[in-house]
Amino acid sequence: IIFSALLSLSFIIGGKIDTRTRQFDAIYHSDILYFAVLTVVFFLVFLRLMDFLQNHTITLSSHTHIxxxxxxxxxxxxxxxxxxxxxxxxxxxxxxxxxxxxxxxxxxxxxxxxxxxxxxxxxxxxxxxxxxxxxxxxxxxxxxxxxxxxxxxxxxxxxxxxxxxxxxxxxxxxxxxxxxxxxxxxxxxxxxxxWKDVLFSTVLMVYTVNLIDLIQSNGERLKEPWFFVWFLIVNLFIAFLRNNGYYLIAVTLVVLAVLYRKIWKRILPAFLALLIIVPIVQGPVYDACNIGKSPFAESVAIPLQQIGRSVAENGPMTEEQKNFVAQIMPLEKMKKVYFPFTADKIKFDKQFNSDFLEKNKGEFFKVWLGMMRPNFRNYVKAYLMETLGYWHIGTSNWIATxxxxxxxxxxxxxxxxxxxxxxxxxxxxxxxxxxxxxxxxxxxxxSIGFLFWTVVFTIFMLFLQKKRRQTVAFLPLILLWGTLMAATPTYCEFRYMYAFALAFPLAVISVFPFARANMGKSSDAGSAI
Known part of the structure; x- marks a missing residue:
């Protein structure tokens, strides 16, 4: 019922946003009724789907000829x-x-x-x-x-x-x-x-497979030297192929360390070394090599959009806040260039003062937080419009060049x-x-919205089937989605979520029960994948 309610909410809220007119329509009391009806419909559909899945066991062979x-x-x-x-x-x-x-x-x-x-x-x-x-x-x-x-x-x-x-x-x-x-x-x-996204996403697909193997073995595969080294190498590729990759592996490795704490003497030193080495390389080592950092504006796209919408809608601001924002970009210019579905219109404008923003990061967050309460509605609308495609199935955008x-x-x-x-x-x-x-x-x-909800459905199914540890295999994908929901520069970029498309077959297969030939149903999906 929770999954059905969340999916219904995404349809109701997403349906209020029009990418052509750039409008966020009002929410009415009748929408509550639509939400309730849609939730019930989805719930009944998913009940039937669950019955279908449980009655279609995939039989696994113990011997292969090739x-x-x-x-x-x-x-x-x-x-x-x-x-x-x-x-x-x-x-x-x-x-x-x-x-x-x-x-x-x-x-x-x-x-x-x-x-x-x-x-x-x-x-x-x-x-x-x-x-x-x-x-x-x-x-x-x-x-x-x-x-x-x-x-x-x-x-x-x-x-x-x-x-x-x-x-x-x-x-x-x-x-x-x-x-x-x-x-x-x-x-x-x-x-x-x-695109860096291609190799990053493909490696993340392999990482998902490695996590399934690891969980299936109850952590025993971490005792195999070749697998352990390979697993660490894959983690390094994820961390260095995209700037949000480090967050994915950091959380995943912490979860694995907790799950398999019985072998902590083997895994903890390597995990800690990896989590320490990556920021050292991307920080002091890059600095020593005169490699520039990613611009601060890239990580605050959503706060910029929230401030931009507040300015465009003439939201309340103190004189101090106006003066600070005006040094990032003249207020009238910000009103003109603000576009609800991407921060690029602001970031890449000639009058955008990235140097000032780089030098005043703390003050920027102070102003952003200070404007939040009086502009809360603008902040919420700006956030939902900037992230629309990552949670709404009906939203689409360009996919390839x-x-x-x-x-x-x-x-x-x-x-x-x-x-x-x-x-x-x-x-x-x-x-x-x-x-x-x-x-x-x-x-x-x-549709990246559809691919996202497919993975979420798989996770809910695994919980309902009491296979909670299996959900860890899809944790990096959810973390990837989370980093985009926190800092995406545009509302619907397929390549950012390409890993979901590659992992789609794994997500679909994972919801089925498995049985070995001449044996009964498996009680744990991990026995197969």
């Missing part, structure tokens, strides 16, 4: 070949403004900053610098890197399929999962898109789309839009 390694290699090659046409059609790959910002840093054309994670830049650098040294140009370097990124993504997705095979899942589970990775156009396009973006100026370094075939790319690029808007049911795969 080795998991062969399945892994075969799946990886198959997926790479399925995605390769996207690289050929949109050669040298899908390049956005953020991609170009990474490229100029990887080629040493501008100072390194951790706004674009340093690890991703370092992974790009050999390809771009090598191509430049050989006189092959930026296009070749970019395409080479994206080919390797696509291969790495295919290897990790193929690993999930082989892992299911190793666990004894039947072909009617393995094949749909493989087909999901192969035929989902978003996954295909993202594999050849130069196709080909090489133009207009970056001299820093574009001669990059441009080169047609390697005479095939019209428009039908291919439209496949994402068709998935998003024209295909009933499957369109949910292009």
């Amino acid at each position: 080795s998991a390694r062969k399945i892994w290699v075969g799946s990886a090659i198959f997926l790479f070949l399925c995605w390769l046409p996207c690289l050929i059609l949109f050669y040298p790959g899908n390049i956005s403004w953020d991609s170009l910002a990474c490229i100029v840093r990887a080629m040493g054309r501008t100072r390194l900053t951790n706004q674009q994670p340093i690890l991703y830049i370092l992974l790009m650098r050999p390809f771009l610098m090598g191509a430049s040294a050989l006189g092959l140009g930026t296009n070749v370097g970019t395409a080479s890197f994206l080919a390797v990124q696509s291969a790495a993504t295919a290897a990790m997705a193929g690993y999930v399929v082989s892992w299911l095979h190793k666990k004894g899942f039947p072909a009617y589970v393995q094949i749909p999962v493989l087909a999901y990775f192969a035929l989902n156009p978003i996954i295909a396009f993202y594999a050849v898109t130069m 196709f080909g090489t973006i133009k207009g970056y100026g001299e820093e574009q370094l001669g990059m441009k789309h080169v047609s390697l075939t005479d095939i019209d790319t428009r039908p291919t690029s439209l496949s994402v839009e068709q998935l998003q808007k024209s295909i009933p049911i499957l369109s949910g795969l292009a």
